[in-house]
Every structure is written in C-alpha cells, then in structure tokens.
Amino acid sequence: MRMLLRRLSLYAVTAWVAITVNFMLPHLMPGNPVQTMIGKLTGRVTPQQVHAIELSFGGLKGNLVEQYFGYLHQLLLGNLGVSITLASPVSTILRSAVPWTVGLIGISTILSFVLGTFCGTMLGWMRGSRLDSVIPISTFFQAVPYFFLGTVLLLVFGLNLHWFPVLGAYSPSVTPGLSWTYIFSLIRYGELPVITIVLSSVAGWMLGMRNMMITMIAEDFVLMAVAKGLPRRKVIMHAARNAVLPSVANLSLAIGLVVSGALLVELVFNYPGVGNLLLQAVLNEDYPLIQGIFLIITMTVLVANLLADVLYFILDPRTRTQAAV
Amino acid sequence: MIEEFATLVDPNDVDDAVLEIEDFSVDYGWGDSAVHAVNNVTLSVRRSRVLGIAGESGSGKSTLVYAVTRLLRAPGVITGGTARLSFDDSSSSTGQMTTLELTTASERELRKIRWSRVSIVLQSALNALNPVLRIGHEFDEVLKTHRPDMNKSERRQRAAELLALVGLNEERLARFPHELSGGQRQRVMIAVALSLDPQLVILDEPTTALDVVTQREIINELAQLRAQFGFAMIFITHDLTLLVELADDIAVMYAGNVVEWAPARDLYDTPRHPYTLGLLSSSPPLSGERRELVGIAGSPPDMSKPLLGCSFHARCPYALDRCSQEAPPLRVIDKTGRKVACWLHDADNVVPGPLRRTVRISAPTQAVNDAVSGSNQAVVL
Amino acid sequence: MSAARIPRSPKVLVGVGIVGFFVILTVVGPWLAPYDPSSTNFLPNLTPSGSHWLGTTSLGQDIFSQLMVGARATMVVALVAGLVATALSIIVGVAAGYLGGFPDEGLSLLSNVFLAIPGLPLLIVIDSYLPASGRSNSFVIGLIISLTGWAWGARVLRAQTMSLRNRDFVEAARIIGESRFRIMMGEIAPNLLPVLASSLLFTILYSIGAYVTLAYVGLTSTAVWNWGTMLYWAQANNAPLSNEWYWFVPPGVCIALVGMGLALMNFGIDEFINPRLRAGGLSGRLRRTSGLPRRPRLGFTPVMHHPQAQTSGSVLTKMGAQ
Numbered sequence A: 001m002r003m004l005l006r007r008l009s010l011y012a013v014t015a016w017v018a019i020t021v022n023f024m025l026p027h028l029m030p031g032n033p034v035q036t037m038i039g040k041l042t043g044r045v046t047p048q049q050v051h052a053i054e055l056s057f058g059g060l061k062g063n064l065v066e067q068y069f070g071y072l073h074q075l076l077l078g079n080l081g082v083s084i085t086l087a088s089p090v091s092t093i094l095r096s097a098v099p100w101t102v103g104l105i106g107i108s109t110i111l112s113f114v115l116g117t118f119c120g121t122m123l124g125w126m127r128g129s130r131l132d133s134v135i136p137i138s139t140f141f142q143a144v145p146y147f148f149l150g151t152v153l154l155l156v157f158g159l160n161l162h163w164f165p166v167l168g169a170y171s172p173s174v175t176p177g178l179s180w181t182y183i184f185s186l187i188r189y190g191e192l193p194v195i196t197i198v199l200s201s202v203a204g205w206m207l208g209m210r211n212m213m214i215t216m217i218a219e220d221f222v223l224m225a226v227a228k229g230l231p232r233r234k235v236i237m238h239a240a241r242n243a244v245l246p247s248v249a250n251l252s253l254a255i256g257l258v259v260s261g262a263l264l265v266e267l268v269f270n271y272p273g274v275g276n277l278l279l280q281a282v283l284n285e286d287y288p289l290i291q292g293i294f295l296i297i298t299m300t301v302l303v304a305n306l307l308a309d310v311l312y313f314i315l316d317p318r319t320r321t322q323a324a325v
Numbered sequence B: 001m002i003e004e005f006a007t008l009v010d011p012n013d014v015d016d017a018v019l020e021i022e023d024f025s026v027d028y029g030w031g032d033s034a035v036h037a038v039n040n041v042t043l044s045v046r047r048s049r050v051l052g053i054a055g056e057s058g059s060g061k062s063t064l065v066y067a068v069t070r071l072l073r074a075p076g077v078i079t080g081g082t083a084r085l086s087f088d089d090s091s092s093s094t095g096q097m098t099t100l101e102l103t104t105a106s107e108r109e110l111r112k113i114r115w116s117r118v119s120i121v122l123q124s125a126l127n128a129l130n131p132v133l134r135i136g137h138e139f140d141e142v143l144k145t146h147r148p149d150m151n152k153s154e155r156r157q158r159a160a161e162l163l164a165l166v167g168l169n170e171e172r173l174a175r176f177p178h179e180l181s182g183g184q185r186q187r188v189m190i191a192v193a194l195s196l197d198p199q200l201v202i203l204d205e206p207t208t209a210l211d212v213v214t215q216r217e218i219i220n221e222l223a224q225l226r227a228q229f230g231f232a233m234i235f236i237t238h239d240l241t242l243l244v245e246l247a248d249d250i251a252v253m254y255a256g257n258v259v260e261w262a263p264a265r266d267l268y269d270t271p272r273h274p275y276t277l278g279l280l281s282s283s284p285p286l287s288g289e290r291r292e293l294v295g296i297a298g299s300p301p302d303m304s305k306p307l308l309g310c311s312f313h314a315r316c317p318y319a320l321d322r323c324s325q326e327a328p329p330l331r332v333i334d335k336t337g338r339k340v341a342c343w344l345h346d347a348d349n350v351v352p353g354p355l356r357r358t359v360r361i362s363a364p365t366q367a368v369n370d371a372v373s374g375s376n377q378a379v380v381l
Numbered sequence C: 001m002s003a004a005r006i007p008r009s010p011k012v013l014v015g016v017g018i019v020g021f022f023v024i025l026t027v028v029g030p031w032l033a034p035y036d037p038s039s040t041n042f043l044p045n046l047t048p049s050g051s052h053w054l055g056t057t058s059l060g061q062d063i064f065s066q067l068m069v070g071a072r073a074t075m076v077v078a079l080v081a082g083l084v085a086t087a088l089s090i091i092v093g094v095a096a097g098y099l100g101g102f103p104d105e106g107l108s109l110l111s112n113v114f115l116a117i118p119g120l121p122l123l124i125v126i127d128s129y130l131p132a133s134g135r136s137n138s139f140v141i142g143l144i145i146s147l148t149g150w151a152w153g154a155r156v157l158r159a160q161t162m163s164l165r166n167r168d169f170v171e172a173a174r175i176i177g178e179s180r181f182r183i184m185m186g187e188i189a190p191n192l193l194p195v196l197a198s199s200l201l202f203t204i205l206y207s208i209g210a211y212v213t214l215a216y217v218g219l220t221s222t223a224v225w226n227w228g229t230m231l232y233w234a235q236a237n238n239a240p241l242s243n244e245w246y247w248f249v250p251p252g253v254c255i256a257l258v259g260m261g262l263a264l265m266n267f268g269i270d271e272f273i274n275p276r277l278r279a280g281g282l283s284g285r286l287r288r289t290s291g292l293p294r295r296p297r298l299g300f301t302p303v304m305h306h307p308q309a310q311t312s313g314s315v316l317t318k319m320g321a322q
C-alpha cells in the first residue's frame, strides 16, 4: 500500500510540475509571445474569447505570482482558453479528441505489451534455437520512427494494395452511432494505425522480456518446477510470472515514450485524436490549444502510469507487505 | 588386513537398491575447456535407507545428483555411465518393481517419475519457492499434475496434512514465501517433497543455511518421517558429524570421485581413506569435549586438466610412489562391504596406524593429529 | 575491463559495423554530396538516374546530396543531446545513489517527474515557443532534447551506484578515509562503465528519434538539412502519395539503421553486464560429432557417450569387481 501511495504522490507532484511548466514557458521566452499573439487576435475571435484566452494565461495584469494564481484558478474552472484557429473553447475541442487517442494508443499499447511479452517469453525459453534470428530484425522496428513506418504501411497496404481502409477513424459514408456498421468501420480504419504502433513498440517489450526470462530460468524455483515433473507450459509460467514484473514496472515509464511516438501516427493516418490536433496547432501557432493538449496528454499519461502501478501491485505480492520497492 | 566388524551390512547388495549409479561421469562444457566434475562414480541407494554424501565444496556432490536426475543445467553433460531408478509400479497391480534407466529415458518418462518417485530439496528454500506464488500453490500444482483425479478440496486437505507433518499450521498455505522464516520455508520444501510419497528424496545441503538449533530440529524430523513413510534419502552435506546420525551409508567424494563408501558408523569411527580421515579431523566431534579442528592442507586439483594418479596425492600425507602415476580403483576392502579407493589398502602394503584402527578412540584429537602431522613416519611404519 | 571479456557475437559486430559506417558518413558525408543540397538548379521530380542517384525534389534539389549532408546534422545533434543527457544522468544518478537519504529522495523525485512527463509533447511545447533563431540552432535543439532525455539513465545509474556502494572495495576505500568525491570518481565510476555505455546508446537512440520527429513536424529550421527535414519536405510535397519512394524512404531507412546499429551494440553490453545472457552454444562440428543438442533443454541434461569414456569406464568396473 505504501508503494501505491508513494507513486500517487509522485504523480501529484508531476502534475503540478507540468502545470507550472505550462504556465511558465510563455513567460520565460524572449519577446513575450503571449502578448504578441493576443495582439494579433483581433478579428479572428470574439472579444469575449480574447478575454478567455487572456485569463487562461493568468491574466495580463499583476505580477508573475498573481498571474500564476489566476492561471491555476482558471484551470480549476476548466478554462483552458480558446483555440485561435478553431475559435472554440480548448476544453470542448479536447473532449471530442481525447477519446480517439485514448482508444487508439490504449488498445495498441495493451496489444503490444501482451504480444511482446508472449514473444519474449518464448524467445527466452527457446534461446539458442533458430527463433533467435528474430532478434536482430526486431531491433530495426525498435529504431524506425513511428511516423515513417506508418507512412510506408499506409502507402503499401492502404493506398496501393487496398488491404486496409485508411485516412480518418471511420468511413465517411457511415454516420456515427451505436450501429454495427459504425463499429465495424471503426475497427477496419483502426487496424493499420494499431499495427503501426504495435510493430514499432513490440520489440522493446519482447527483448526486455527475453532477457528477464533468461535471467529467471537460471533461478532455482524454475529448476524445481521441472523437478516436480510439471508440464512444460507450467514451467514456463513459473519463470514468466516473475520475468514479467520488471516489464510491468517499466510499463508506467514506457507509456510516455509510446504516446510520444504514437501521437505522430495520428497525423500520418489523419486520425482525429489529440496528436493530429497538436501538430495542426503547432503549424498554426495556436498556443492555447498547444498548451491545453500538453496538459491533457500529461494527465492522461499519469493516469495510465497509475494503472500500470496498480497492476504491478497486484502481480507482486512482496509489494503488499514490504516497504516500497 | 581384514578386521572383524560388528555390523555386516553390505552396501553392494544392490538387489534392494532404489537408485543404482554406475560408472557415472559428468563434464561441464566440452572439448578442451571441459571441467570433469564427476568421474566414474558408482554408488547405490538402498530402499528406505539414507545415503549420505560428504566432501569439500566443489567435490561434485551436487553435480552428481543433478546429473543423475537429468536436472543438471547447461553446460553440464553426462559423459558416461548409467543410473537406474527402481520403483513399485502402481499401474501394474502385481506390485512389481519397474526399472527406469535415467540416462536413456525420454523427457516424458522423466516427467512421470519426477516428484512422484524422486523429489528434491535444495539448500536455499527461499530460492526454491516461487516468490510470487502462495505456499498452497506449491502443493496444489504437484497434486494437480500427478494426481489428476483429486479434486480441489482433497488437494487442500492433503496439503494441510503435509504441513502438519512438518509441524506447520495449515494457515501457512495462504502465505507467500517471503512471509515465512528460513526454517519454516525449508519445512515447507520438505513437506512438498513428500507430497507424492516418493521412493527417494534427495536433499542437497538442506540445512546449511539454517542456524544450529533449527538444523537439529529438521534433521530429527527427517529421521522420524523416514521411519514413518519409509522413503530412501540421499543427504548431501559438508558436515560428516551431522551425517553419521542420520545416514545408513556414507560416501565421501573428492575431486569428482567417490573415495570411500561405507556404513555410516564404520566410516565415522574407523576411516580407511586418508581424505576421510582428514575430513573427520576438520569437522567438530559428535559429542563430548571440544577439540581443535585441523583442516587439510592444500587445495583440490584443477578438474579441467586430466588427472594422473590418485586425485588426492598432492595433499595426501601417506602418498606412495605409484599414487602419482595410477588412479586407485574403488574396491571392497573388508567384510562390511566397505569400498575405498586407495593404494594403501592393497595387499602388499602396510596400512598406516590411523587408517587401521578398529575402534574409535575416545579422544580423537590425538589420533587425528598423528594422522596429519606425523604423516611421514606413518608411511615409514 | 579486459578486452577478452568484451563479447564479440555476430550481432554486436554487425552493430558496430553499422554505427561505424554512419559515423564515417557524418564526417565525410558533406564532401561526398555531389551538389549543394539547397540549390534548385535541376529539373523537379526526376526519378533516380546516374546523375541523380536518388532523383530530385519537387523544387529540383538533388536528394542524394541532401541525404549525405543531412547525415552530419542528424548525427551531431543526436550525439550532443546524448552526451549532455548522459552527463546530466551521471550527475543526478550517481549522486543520488551514492549520497542516499535526503539528497537521494530529492534527486529521485526529480528524475521520476521527468520520466513521467511524456517527452515529445513537452519538447513540442518548448520548441513551439522558441524564436526562429533558436530553432535553427542545432546546439539549442540538442540541449532541449537532452533536457527531456536524461531521466531514464539517471534512474538506472542510481540503482547501479546503490548496489556498488555497499560492495567491499567501496567500503574499504571509505574506511581508509578517501574523500567522497575520490570514491565516487575513482571507485564507483569505472564500475558503472557498462551501465553508462548502455544508457548512452539508448539516449543517443532517443535523441535521434526526438530530433527527427521535431524536424518532421516542422519545429526545427527547415533550412538546416537533416534526415527529419527531408521527411518534412517529402511529406509537405506529398511524396509518399505520389509514389516518390526515393524521396522519403532513404532518410527513414538511414534513421532506422543507425538506431538498429546502436541497439545491436547494446546486446554486447547486456551480455557483459549479465553473464547469463551470454550464449554457450556449440559449434556445428562439435554438435554433429558429439550428438549434443543445439539448444540446452532445462531438465533434460544431454548424454554424450564418447567411446573413450566408455572403455576407461569398463576397465574400472572390472577392477572394482576384484
């Protein structure tokens, strides 16, 4: 329990740091970019919206501390400002974009973790067999940028071979709603982005798990499982059950990396999530939107980290009785 | 040089053997870099009896038993010999004995006899128990695999019984290994080892990691359990004193060879191999006053090089000329069936005093010191 | 660290080869480029030919020249970022692990916070506020990348230092009264070397990815040629959709190859740190003559009956039976 509380407080501190960095950045940059931006706003958004933007940056009056508290206050009220290009509140925009990202990256991460862990288990157990030749190949996928792999897959399997429908999250001819055609379309359009993210991230899990399996197989309790005459499958489980723990411990840290890469996959496949939105916002210098997206991504990643920690807590009984690991 | 002995137990009477190891050799690695860890070892374990294996660290005790059970890890390779396991085949109603040659057995055959016929207890129970599984699981998986007809509550029942045998409360079944003490963990391992009523239990230094009191308790429990269930044991230890109480026969290993193999008491009271004598003088006495312990000078030979002559000759106080040229075979030297690998017991030699005694000397210090320091005169004798 | 203990598996050698190749390219790349990568003097959208090995862009620039010139910027920024990040991780990680107690709590918190914040979004936010002069300065970009990439190394180094701290030789140095700094630099640092090397490889790998990604989304100066800006221009001109593979595939493959080389080299370090990972395989000939299996199987110790052992064994049996 202590371990979970420790992690929880870590994430609280992290959230606070992210929020503060978010506030400080525009103030630290030379030439006061916020002033400049707001100066250029007239005509693009309504005066009320200009005011909301000003507030979301902490108001333009008073010293830095007052502005900071103003910013925190607005954050509590849910005012993340107004997007300059889309002329609507950032929070509203995020509300429609976040589920796509969470769905896409969430599913891909789970798939990739499960697949990588399984392959790593088998590679570790079968070490020395011909399967080992997968290892050098997998490092290529580990190193290739997500967006590049996505582009190649999109081109080859989407646009040339037409194996997968691409560009967007569902077919434009389908109306969103709780219908089978819609769900089916969602799945079909999601396939190639998911495959991209899984291919790019699976090697890390696989190689990590393989190394841990090899380390675990050398432990006495695995030999004991053999000595007990257990079927091979159960012997492997004895080792894997322990080998997976470092992977799960790393899960919370790796989520940040996967999210970083996966955000660009949305751009490649024109997926309507926050990654795509972020890059549009960068091109348009839409600062309120950029900052809102940074905050929401960070918060989501922190929640995912916490979930991964809970999983570790469930899997390792030692954390329950001992001090934090 | 044959004397009259009180007991006439013949360790060579292999008809009644649970496990017969013959001419067994094990290497680590292959080719030029191979370490010959076990060389042409012949041993057998009698039904319901305890064979103790003693010897310095690195003498190949663990290597031998793991290789025999085919559990030795890479780069271990069995390079010769046979190992036959005999057991009542419960599937044949006549209660006949079945023999399985372990060195040629298939993985499937091995899996079938593992734990149901031969079980193992390791030195460190902390490492031998899976840290993320409850104690109950250890029993459950064994019973589930080998007794598929038992249902869940029967398995639990049995696990509770087994824990009771080693003096633990069934409440422990829900615990994780790290929640038990070292002694409790080792008791759990013993209980798990007994869960299928095996013919043979191999214990590789099961008490080395424990304090003296717990060590004694566990040895006593083992003796009781053996009396109750009649399984045979191979008990590996450095500590000859510990063995003499528990074991029926003792084999002493040196540099991958068995150098002496005899009924426990005989070996302890009247050692016949110079190395056994040295080993006894370096372990504390069974009872009585404390005495000075004398180690054996020198260190074991490098086993990656082929050995010429007796493996002990570099450290042996009685070494003869031929000792550095020819390896002595393990041979029966008296009516008890005692086997010794030493040229001193060849017919045309006079055996030095300390290796000739017929009764244990009450103050062993003297004799032992004779043996070690006065070695040169002894040879001249 | 003796040379003999450094693993030389084929994987590692291939990795060293790949990385070595690209390091050379970093140095000589700009000289190898046949043309000025920015000059728009050629016909646009040429397919690969003898004079333009990788064709031309839609502005009429020579793609092969861009690839050659771009190698340097990409590798240098990655190296700068990797080195600075590793330096940061040494300072934070070793100090935290060695000092323990309150400083450790603080420094660990710092690195954990940086680990938990997703790197790329933070990079993008920082970068989007940078003035143009900052964006075109490779050094500034490298520094910012290193700021988001040091935490992982710090964590690993801290753990390693903590385990080293309690070992005998450090204890001994402490007893003879060496200063903390001397102990840290003299005793602990050399033993951290393998872990450090591994962390450096991964930080460089991360930095390449981060730099290329920033360039790809247009957050570095598009006038500086690197593999990321090549991808940016290719994407902006719809090269993927118009099947101009020779424009966008080469930079992507180069990035992946460098990363692959680094990852392969890391196998060697892994095997160095964890001996259990070292392969104990048999040569093909030995396997055939001895009848040993290719792959050791747990719980099935191989039996090798070579004729020599057999005969010497039977002699002994006969003697034993006397």
Ligand SMILES: Nc1ncnc2c1ncn2[C@@H]1O[C@H](COP(=O)(O)OP(=O)(O)OP(=O)(O)O)[C@@H](O)[C@H]1O
Pocket (backbone or CB within 6 Å): B028, B029, B035, B037, B055, B056, B057, B058, B059, B060, B061, B062, B063, B064, B074, B075, B238, B303
């Ligand atoms: N993996 C290995 N590779 C090479 N040699 C090994 C290996 N494992 C053990 N050995 C060698 O084999 C010999 C026998 O080792 P073994 O573990 O059987 O000794 P032991 O009698 O059980 O000792 P201890 O009492 O310390 O357990 C030793 O000399 C050891 O150096």
Ligand code: SF4
Pocket (backbone or CB within 6 Å): B273, B274, B275, B310, B311, B312, B313, B314, B316, B317, B318, B319, B320, B323, B328, B341, B342, B343, B344
């Ligand atoms: S054979 Fe020779 S060297 Fe070996 S133990 Fe006997 S006397 Fe000593």
Ligand SMILES: [Mg+2]
Pocket (backbone or CB within 6 Å): B061, B062, B063, B204
């Ligand atoms: Mg041993």
